[in-house]
Amino acid sequence: MSGRAVPDSRLEGGAGTSDNEPPPGQLVGRDHEIGRLRGLLAALKTGRGSVVWIEGEPGVGKSALIATVLAEAAEAGCRTALAVGDQLVQGLPVRALLDGLGRAGDVAELDWDVAVGGDPVPVAVERLLSLVDRWCARAPVVLAFDDLQWADEASLLAWRELGRLADQNRLSLVSACRPVPVRPVIARLRRTTLQRRAVHLPLGPLDPTAVVALTALLAGGQPGPGLRAVATQAGGNPLYVRELVDALLRDGLLRLARGSAELLSDGEFAGMSPAGAIAARMDFLTSEATNTLRMAAVLGHGFSVSDLATVTGQQASELLPVVDEAIAAGVLAEDDDRLVFRHGLIRTALYEAAPVSARLAMHRQAAQALAEAGLPVDRVAGHLLLSPESFDGWVLDWLVDHAVELAHRVPQVAAELLHVAVERCGGEPRQAKLLYGLATALLLLNRLHDAERVARQALAQAAEPEAMAEVAWVLGRTLARLRRHSEALLVCEQVAAQPRIPAVWRARLNACRAYALAISEQGVAAKAAAERALTEGQRLADGTTTGYAALSLYMLLDYASGLVCLEQALADIGEAPETMDLRVPLLVNRSTCLDELGRHDEAEAVMGEALTLTQRRVTWRLATVRCTAGWQYLDIGRWDDAKAEFESLADEPDEYVRWVLLGGLAFIACHRDEKALTVELLAAADRMPQPTGFLLGATSHLWMARAVDAEQRRNIAQAAKIFIRTVGIEDGVRYYDRHLWLPDVVRLALAIGDADLAHAAVAAAEADVAAEQLPKRHLAARRARAVLDGDIARLMEVADDYRVVGRPLELGQTCEEAAVLLAREGERASARAWLTDAVSAYLQLGATWDVRRADGRLRQLGVRRGPRAIRHRPATGWEALTPTEQRVAELVTEGLSNPDIAAEMFLSRRTVQTHVSNALAKLGVASRTEIAREAARRNPR
Template sequence: MRPLTDGTELLVGRDSELSRLVGWIREVAAGRGRAVLVDGEPGIGKSALVRSACAAATDAGCQVFWGAGDELGQALPLLPLLDALEITPATRDPRRDAVYQLLGGGAVAGKGADLAAAAAEQLIALVDQLCQDGPAVLVVDELQWADSTTVAVWSRLARLVRQLPLLLIGVLRPVPRRDDLRSLFRIVRPAERLRLGRLAEPAVLELVAALAGGKPGARLEELAAGAAGNPLYLTELVDALTRSSCLEVDPAGIAELTGAATPDSLPEAIADRLGFLTEPARAVLRTAALLGVGFSVADLVTVTNSSLAELLPALDEARAAGVLVAAGDDLQFRHPLIRTALYDEMPTAVRVAWHQSAAWALAEASAPVERVARQLLPMVSTTDTRVPVPDWAVKWLLKVAMPLIGQAPVVAVALLRRAVRDAPLDDAVTGALACRLADAYYRVGNVAQAERIACRALDRVRDPDVRVDLHTTVVQSRGTAGRAAESLPALNEALNQPGLQARHRARLLVLIARIRRVLGEVDSAGRAASAALAELGAAEDRWATGWALHVLSQCAMTRGEWAAALPLFERAMAVVRGDPTLIELTLLLRINQSVTFGALDRYADALTAAGQARELADRTGSVARLTQVQSAIGQLLLGAGRWDDALAEVDVVPDDHKDPGVVCCDHGVAAIIHFHRDETAAARRHLDVAALHSERAGDEVVESLVRARSLAFEHAGAPERALAVLTAVPAGEDAGEERLGDAVRLAMTIGDVRTAAEIEARARAIAAESAVPHRRALALYCRGLLERDGTMLLRAADGYADAGRPLSQAKALEAAALAFAEARTEDRGSARAAFTHAIDLYAELDAQWDVARLRALFRALGIRRGPKVKHRQATHGWDSLTPTEGRIAALVVEGLSNPQIAARLYLSPRTVGTHVSHILTKLGVHSRIDIAREAARHQSASG
């Protein structure tokens, strides 16, 4: 643990609050974590309280990590956590190095990469690993100034504290109170919030007596009463009186005032303290104030262009005056308000000039990107728009634009926008800056502005590399808005421009191919992609080659040529492998490869590919692709009959991080499972959530949601309406194969033979010349239903068994049993056998609605004999754990962390965290230690 200060602070009147914090520290030392919020006005003693508790935590053997938000740095991501966990350029711990490599410039950010999100995932994993070293206390002070990514990580950790020996403490002021900060108060229980009010009169007098060295006299009591119970004000007031020799303690121990010069406010009291410093010391402190509340001495040496020996007298004076305190190897202002007083006394124009000078010095010293950007931000936030961007800063921006956009796109927008404004209109540098600015706007989601800037730049930029990049941004922006086709005329015109090299033509053709594919013009898309590859010939362009192969693989998938798509994936991934600028494409290829394996009934391969995509998305911060791959995994697990695992995957990523279509798909998957398990209320909750997002999903057909809505009507005893939901998609749409089978079943249930026959013809066409087991099984199933042929339905069940699709297999067996039972030549033995097998399959899925429905149906037919079906009756306790949860619980008992369990089981840490949360809830316990205790109790009880 780094030392928090170099001195002790008086803590008076906070016994109750300190007792609660110390009690929570004892609990975390015993393995039970929790999240706590401490709030109150500036100077009220929040930090002093938490520091006192942290001293107790150290004594209890806990690791303590402390970071603080900073008003100057709130636009830059994760700075408080980086500081708390000591992630610096000097990092030598490999666990910390991964984070620094992302945010410290060691990673190249291609379009689509979100370095801050990737680093956030690494930070959460790091905290998990650190907690394996021993119980930990993680404090984020001045949380109201923290960036949104830090707040999001704090929120994630707050949801994980039950799984970790972690006391997570957030310290903040009542204002400003942003929406993301308000959400923390919904996550943290009221019993775990500490609001510090003003000190009561007895505590005020006790504090003044301790500070003054004697019981306060009448006049000092009167002055103390004017401090409104604020400990910082009281401290500064008494110190000011002492410095001015207005305070004496008589032989009776009474502290009396001997003069009248007293500060009238807290700012005035702080100004009085600073007024006792020499001018050289104040000059050094003003420069330090530019760097923030906490600062590196090395950075101070850099920006002052002084040696450490030259700075030491001023720093020693500031420490002796109680202005600065030590913070590990660095220094910090004793209180943020002291730093604010120094910072605000500088005129704005002077302050901006000093920030620019500091930025230049740090850039020359090759300081990390975020430190330089932090000094440049005041230049663009000032109301004086006449302040230009220096030439050196323009060159620096061009050099670091891509990593800066990946790490802090909002900051990149602010800096690049001012640089573009100040650069000459016909300057080639301006075109490059505008290109990066359009990228940054696209990254922050302002696609309209990204498109406008890119289009304006296209009118004046002549460099073909920059022009192609600008066309790419325009296509992406318009595609996001559903207007991709508008770019086709400009792209075709660009192809005919003189002076283009083959790689430029290839890239333009790739953009055309991608647009044609989005428009559903599969043949045109394929021709354009093939033309791009032909343009390249033997030339190497990984971007153009990879994207062209990607389009060709999509075309094959659309045509249902799944086997033909597989070698295209392999070729494309061989091209893009290892290129950090092509992460987005790599993810798309892996996700589509997973979908293709699933369509070919190769579930093991599909889940392996999806797992690789998930690991890459997690590591590189591609949240959009992470949500897509999680959704794909959920669908695969649904089809494979691993329903408990599917439900866990649906919960892994919060809905507010997902595309509306993905939200609908995930909740559709969950609703299907809950309906089959006769958990109707849960299923309808998922349908309600999906309904909130379905309008935003547009015309997209979400197969799982369509099936779930149909099941809702089946549950309500309305098969006609259930069928109408399944057949609502126009005939030209590529309906899901599961949906076709259910549609034929429902049509035959209500006697609509014509509809059943039409759908059966479609299923037959899909299966024609296909070697995929589930497609052949589908054709047999539909035809068997139409002809009420039990033998054909048994063949369909065998085909679904070969495909690894247990729900479809059970449906085919159910239909076969019914066909045998209702045949003219009644075959009760075959009916009973098929019925028994179907019941077994439904029971293995825990599909209690199907089990009950099937039993009732066959009782009505006089077939009463069947197996005694076992299913999970328990909803709480050890017996309620799913097989996956049982394996994870065993590894928790072994002492493995979530990342270690994830590596052992080939899951993601997020998924493991979701399972551990479910385990804790089912066992009714509060920590991983409690899981081990429950495991021992269960083992003892079972002999």
């Protein structure tokens, strides 16, 4: 140890200190940047969020700027939080953000242990976004992310989504990033961030005047020529200036006299580089402190004394002298209840000073110490991920014992670790358990083909009956998601038939078998298997078996019986965490049943419950839930809400979801006479694989959109032809929503003189009613028959019923047909009144094509609505808002966050976010505060 004195602590500190004060002098020469940040903070207080991208080389002052804005934001009453990227823990998803927000308090709901049935990372991201959204409703929020270049990809995804929240919340995001290393994911985030008009603050070197001022501040006097020459070696980097001056002070090589500072000897400090000055700081530490700090560097940017005690095997009290020494030497700083390295370069110097083999050994040591102390498996796995060469017997045994738990908690990390472990084990008995864990992780990550390959390998090696059943369960679900139902059926049957399979696993495999039979349209066998599995599940009180069996049985029953089955299953499985991934589809299908039975308010409430549960705990099912919600909105005439749901699913790869959203969006676009968009959407649908089996049921609105498109091109015969093969009675099961178009088929058929097609459409509609008495089918059949028979009185009755149930499109079409028949009878005044009612219903939807068609048909019969122009919804202003957007604006005025509005309105958080964005654009304002001001102006109460 050197005999030189420890430097004066007044020169230390940093962004990691508990009061978030920047190091003295670290802001010299940054007046412009500070001014920009203060301006954004002032705007934040008025409700306008912002996104800032700070970039520059290490030590140039990024952390100091962050510390400044966080300190001033906290003083102004904002909620603040700081996340720090860490090169050594990039493998742990969302860890940087969870740690950063965790230190801001009130984050118990971010724990992802309760995520079930899928990758827990999206659940954690969704909860994090909802949490920040709620923070913003209570106070302005400033979030900073330092060393963003080291962030894991899940944290970057969350950060990008938070950037979208900033556009409509009292939220400012401040990112600090080095220009190198260049990671593609960082480059993409930077590009999209700056394209969205983020504030860009590139920090270059300080100019010579600022370097002199900084040197004077640090040295305690105006620098003389020798000291100035040393300072120029820092290249304008304030951290390097500081370290060089600090080294001179430590060595006692500065003379202070009459307000000036100069070197005692030019030669003694010659050749000292900034990096050398940082490394020289370690010379003041004892060897014991250096070794302890190297172990601390393994733990990450920040750590607790208890963690350090765990990995070093020492008592916390024994570490206090080392900690005090490191703080005094400017190596560590305090940050609330943690310790942090004063700068990443110091930690890097300590970490990289050790040989690679020593670093691997330290990570291996840390992993075992943390595991034996009972810390979460992801903490242990993070160190194993950094030391794959050190996989010894203990590591392999630990992975065998925790493979499944690891797969459920951090599936991406588990997939990497277990892949290495499987290769190391060769043909050992341990390999089967590792393969099972790996297959589980791959299934959770939706890497289905990899999951199938590994699960088959695991099944071939499984020796015990229970192990065989567990693997078969994973393989069966994987094959079901791949829609290879016959193979799933075979796997479940073969393993369930094995002797000594535990009863609960046999029951689950039988339920999976029933599901495969049902989805494969093997009705009789499926019903028997599902009823047997349901009985087994109830006898064993196994919610997983009960849930799968009920889903299978529901597909084989009518809606009324299906509703009873689903409600019983929901009561049976309760709210146990392990059945949450089943509770969601049970709720969604219950909502569908209620909607089909005409109980729309109840259906909406149940769908809201499903959306809330999915966002909080089963995020991997969110696309399907939102897709179903969009379908229901479309069905009852809430087209803008349906459009918002569908547009948010644009990148979703699932084939069922793609058919629904393309059909739904094309249906809305063609009725609204958006020709270019209609052509684009129909072309995208034409590029999809040909739908078969149950997927045909997802194409209802696509059939209708194609027919409308043909009619708009004056090809009525083609429009009718599109539906010809859908009206056969034998296709009724597959085209289970054909009641939507059968009345229109009658109109088209009569227009081209095809009486056979018109009668076939009416017969199909009435056959569907005979098969199952549903309100929508009953109304459709009555309307189809009235159009065929030219029965004006019946059409008027049907119109009245449509007014009661609130289906504006069908109401408009029925009124239009009544107007046509009245005009043909010479009742022009009555025809004009019914035409007006039809147009009013169409305008409620924005269906300008239907208005043009109705006007055209009646004009040919001598009936006009008069000189009044069609009143379209304006493009801007309060009147431009849809009813849903107006309601959202009212709730914004009440101070509700997006998640709370979502719960109030039975929508998803992202859909509310879309509605708020639309409201901002239509009102021409930039913040929720201004939305509230506009809403209050219109309604002073």
